[in-house]
Amino acid sequence: MMTKKIAVLPGDGIGPEIVAEAVKVLEKLGTEGLDISLEYGLIGGAAYDETGTPLPEATLTLSKQADAILLGAVGGYKWESLDISVRPEKGLLGIRSELNLFANLRPAILYPQLAGASTLKADVVAGLDLMIVRELTGGIYFGQPRGIRTLENGEKEGFNTLVYRESEINRIGKVAFDIAGKRQGRVCSVDKANVLESTELWRETMTELAKDYSDVELSHMYVDNAAMQLVRAPKQFDVMVTTNMFGDILSDCASMLTGSIGMLPSASLDENSKGMYEPIHGSAPDIAGQNIANPLATILSAAMMLRYTLDEAEMADRIENAVSKVLDDGLRTVDIYSDGTTKVSTSEMGDAVVAAL
Amino acid sequence: MMTKKIAVLPGDGIGPEIVAEAVKVLEKLGTEGLDISLEYGLIGGAAYDETGTPLPEATLTLSKQADAILLGAVGGYKWESLDISVRPEKGLLGIRSELNLFANLRPAILYPQLAGASTLKADVVAGLDLMIVRELTGGIYFGQPRGIRTLENGEKEGFNTLVYRESEINRIGKVAFDIAGKRQGRVCSVDKANVLESTELWRETMTELAKDYSDVELSHMYVDNAAMQLVRAPKQFDVMVTTNMFGDILSDCASMLTGSIGMLPSASLDENSKGMYEPIHGSAPDIAGQNIANPLATILSAAMMLRYTLDEAEMADRIENAVSKVLDDGLRTVDIYSDGTTKVSTSEMGDAVVAAL
Numbered sequence: 039m040m041t042k043k044i045a046v047l048p049g050d051g052i053g054p055e056i057v058a059e060a061v062k063v064l065e066k067l068g069t070e071g072l073d074i075s076l077e078y079g080l081i082g083g084a085a086y087d088e089t090g091t092p093l094p095e096a097t098l099t100l101s102k103q104a105d106a107i108l109l110g111a112v113g114g115y116k117w118e119s120l121d122i123s124v125r126p127e128k129g130l131l132g133i134r135s136e137l138n139l140f141a142n143l144r145p146a147i148l149y150p151q152l153a154g155a156s157t158l159k160a161d162v163v164a165g166l167d168l169m170i171v172r173e174l175t176g177g178i179y180f181g182q183p184r185g186i187r188t189l190e191n192g193e194k195e196g197f198n199t200l201v202y203r204e205s206e207i208n209r210i211g212k213v214a215f216d217i218a219g220k221r222q223g224r225v226c227s228v229d230k231a232n233v234l235e236s237t238e239l240w241r242e243t244m245t246e247l248a249k250d251y252s253d254v255e256l257s258h259m260y261v262d263n264a265a266m267q268l269v270r271a272p273k274q275f276d277v278m279v280t281t282n283m284f285g286d287i288l289s290d291c292a293s294m295l296t297g298s299i300g301m302l303p304s305a306s307l308d309e310n311s312k313g314m315y316e317p318i319h320g321s322a323p324d325i326a327g328q329n330i331a332n333p334l335a336t337i338l339s340a341a342m343m344l345r346y347t348l349d350e351a352e353m354a355d356r357i358e359n360a361v362s363k364v365l366d367d368g369l370r371t372v373d374i375y376s377d378g379t380t381k382v383s384t385s386e387m388g389d390a391v392v393a394a395l
Numbered sequence: 396m397m398t399k400k401i402a403v404l405p406g407d408g409i410g411p412e413i414v415a416e417a418v419k420v421l422e423k424l425g426t427e428g429l430d431i432s433l434e435y436g437l438i439g440g441a442a443y444d445e446t447g448t449p450l451p452e453a454t455l456t457l458s459k460q461a462d463a464i465l466l467g468a469v470g471g472y473k474w475e476s477l478d479i480s481v482r483p484e485k486g487l488l489g490i491r492s493e494l495n496l497f498a499n500l501r502p503a504i505l506y507p508q509l510a511g512a513s514t515l516k517a518d519v520v521a522g523l524d525l526m527i528v529r530e531l532t533g534g535i536y537f538g539q540p541r542g543i544r545t546l547e548n549g550e551k552e553g554f555n556t557l558v559y560r561e562s563e564i565n566r567i568g569k570v571a572f573d574i575a576g577k578r579q580g581r582v583c584s585v586d587k588a589n590v591l592e593s594t595e596l597w598r599e600t601m602t603e604l605a606k607d608y609s610d611v612e613l614s615h616m617y618v619d620n621a622a623m624q625l626v627r628a629p630k631q632f633d634v635m636v637t638t639n640m641f642g643d644i645l646s647d648c649a650s651m652l653t654g655s656i657g658m659l660p661s662a663s664l665d666e667n668s669k670g671m672y673e674p675i676h677g678s679a680p681d682i683a684g685q686n687i688a689n690p691l692a693t694i695l696s697a698a699m700m701l702r703y704t705l706d707e708a709e710m711a712d713r714i715e716n717a718v719s720k721v722l723d724d725g726l727r728t729v730d731i732y733s734d735g736t737t738k739v740s741t742s743e744m745g746d747a748v749v750a751a752l
């Protein structure tokens with residue numbers, strides 16, 4: 039078997055710290071038969087500071103050549119006044135688009151060990167296990183035309199374009215239906231078809247597609263109602279599929295419902311299951327460099343990478359079980375700490391997972 | 396003083412039932428010095444069924460001539476397969492746009508009597524009193540070009556345009572700053588300035604505007620983070636101001652946090668405080684015609700109308716106090732019912748408020 043190449047892109051804020059812990063885990067498995075090589079690349083603000091662009095050619099080439107990508111996070115206050123075209127976020131958006139990573143899988147799972155951490159009442163979220171499938175390379179994130187222009191009367195006008203074609207909707211729909219087929223068999227497609235023509239087409243296309251999946255039940259929901267229902271009764275959902283922008287908003291909302299956002303991994307996949315793996319949470323610049331961030335979402339992202347792209351399901355299981363074990367042992371970074379548990383640092387948490395493998 | 400003309404637009408689903416109760420309250424005040432006349436108009440699906448359009452000319456004229464509008468709700472399954480251009484929702488969007496009702500005020504308040512109804516833990520939402528100011532006549536709801544076209548390869552593509560100019564951002568910003576000045580003095584402007592140029596302009600314009608308001612503190616938040624923060628710690632917010640689409644999503648999420656969405660009124664105002672008043676909740680077709688819907692949000696919308704447009708603050712107080720009293724008395728429609736309270740119907744609730752005036 040050939041050595042699998044992993045592009046490691048730590049990025050900004052807490053990115054380097056949390057990625058370092060996931061790397062510890064991967065390297066440990068490397069001593070036990072996992073045949074991977076890691077290559078580092080710059081992305082985001084870190085790349086901008088060093089090279090003047092958030093996505094240097096070298097990083098793009100590295101990512102294209104790699105079998106999978108492990109990403110920390112990008113962005114931070116430091117770069118917020120930059121022009122939008124060179125912001126750290128552009129690095130992330132560039133990789134998603136250039137590598138055609140159109141399917142973003144964002145689980146929202148409540149870890150039983152952390153049941154108390156949710157701001158929602160226990161009975162509303164106990165056992166929550168929802169998968170959000172977000173379209174990631176289209177919609178208003180990438181639509182043209184876009185920009186800021188000056189009108190005849192001298193005032194500025196900003197504009198963006200939300201656009202989806204049938205083939206884009208179909209391919210993300212298929213991902214959602216396939217996943218639902220292996221779960222509870224229910225897909226809820228979220229749109230704003232009562233107002234936006236682009237999502238009217240979304241709804242029609244999903245409805246057509248559903249006819250190919252007799253084992254999956256499709257329902258539709260307007261995005262405003264979906265945001266309400268996530269708060270009211272999140273367990274009604276199995277798989278949600280939605281646009282890039284709505285998925286951004288709803289998946290953050292859903293992950294926060296669990297109280298374990300520091301625990302949630304994500305995958306961004308292309309049509310061949312090549313993927314980029316990253317925690318759902320962001321770069322958290324306010325706590326960067328303090329060795330207090332929770333590395334578990336990144337470690338679990340590495341597990342997802344083993345499962346979905348590297349075909350190493352057993353190793354993935356080992357990581358996930360190790361994470362479960364450290365939680366059972368009461369180890370907690372500060373974001374998930376509660377009375378009666380043991381507060382540990384970022385690196386202590388990583389070490390504990392390695393020890394528990 | 397001249398008789399004030401109120402356009403009453405019951406609309407669809409539970410709309411007619413809940414509006415009838417608000418009308419009872421207004422008519423009772425009419426016997427005690429409130430000088431108003433009510434005129435009814437068709438809107439939404441009800442209008443479409445009768446006239447073939449969701450916003451008949453007569454309704455538009457009536458609404459333009461009125462001093463204020465009281466609306467129930469529009470929409471329902473029945474009309475979901477109609478072309479988007481004649482859906483019930485178009486009636487509502489048409490009035491907003493034609494009457495220039497650009498400022499949508501959506502309070503999210505937790506009623507102490509209903510503290511237990513929230514799905515969030517008591518300490519997270521106790522005392523919640525947040526005001527969402529949503530831009531209502533611009534953005535992607537109205538941007539051109541829009542539609543569905545067929546591409547050269549035969550597939551369909553749907554597109555919409557998100558567009559904001561400085562003057563639109565300024566005028567909604569001013570509304571938010573003015574309101575914040577009378578509250579805790581904090582405005583959080585919500586955008587996606589790291590991805591969308593239109594909202595980059597939004598952020599810059601808000602930042603400029605804030606310089607005119609030394610008594611108000613402005614912060615910015617990305618919409619995905621805002622959705623998370625609403626779930627994590629909603630009490631951090633005083634006033635939120637945002638775009639039409641983000642406001643649609645976030646205000647529904649925020650109102651559901653309170654557990655009292657059946658209680659929340661809203662106002663949509665033009666530059667002269669002429670306004671349309673309606674409950675935040677929708678037309679709820681599943682429970683229409685059963686006399687079980689909660690009329691309090693509509694009754695409180697009538698109170699908002701008295702306060703903001705008709706300059707009848709004292710009468711508004713009377714309505715709000717009456718609502719408080721029936722809650723204190725333990726009367727509850729089914730949506731807010733809990734053990735130990737008394738279940739009442741829509742019309743019983745309306746009668747109780749009238750009696751408590």
Ligand SMILES: CC(C)[C@H](C(=O)O)[C@@H](O)C(=O)O
Pocket residue numbers: 112113127130131286589590619
């Ligand atoms: C950083 C930002 C561009 C990104 C997005 O909006 O997609 C992030 O919020 C995410 O959800 O991965």
Ligand SMILES: CC(C)[C@H](C(=O)O)[C@@H](O)C(=O)O
Pocket residue numbers: 232233262469470484487488643
């Ligand atoms: C009915 C619909 C067009 C409307 C909207 O999206 O604005 C509704 O959801 C609302 O929030 O008032």
